[in-house]
Amino acid sequence: MSADPTPECCCQLDRRGFLLLAASAAVAAGCESVNTGGTGTPHIVDAGPASAYAKDGVYSQYRSLGFFVIRRGSQLTALSSICTHRQCKLDAEPDRTFYCPCHGSTFDPAGKVTEGPAKRDLPTFATATNASGHLLVTVIG
């Protein structure tokens, strides 16, 4: 009996296996991508009482649904939380800018690209307050 000097490769991957591994690595690296369905169909999200956004700042609780709520003085707006490069979820930074953990794009507090690879600014979404005082955000994506 002779030992085979060439160890078998234990990590051969087919295309599917490679894609699963790459997706797992991206998630492990904190790079969450969002599948918005790509329909471009607007849908309305009830973001709760508008009074919950009384203080100036960026509110991230609807980040996973595709937007940040931003209070600046008397203005209450909604800005996309999805990077315009390859649709990763953005992180809101303490200085009210936005950072993409996938490839490093940055956006200023108004959603304008300050560093690529993203080339397009973040879209803002229409907001309204209903009769119950709830903030309604029209998300497109």
Ligand code: FES
């Ligand atoms: S997905 Fe945001 S920089 Fe690439």
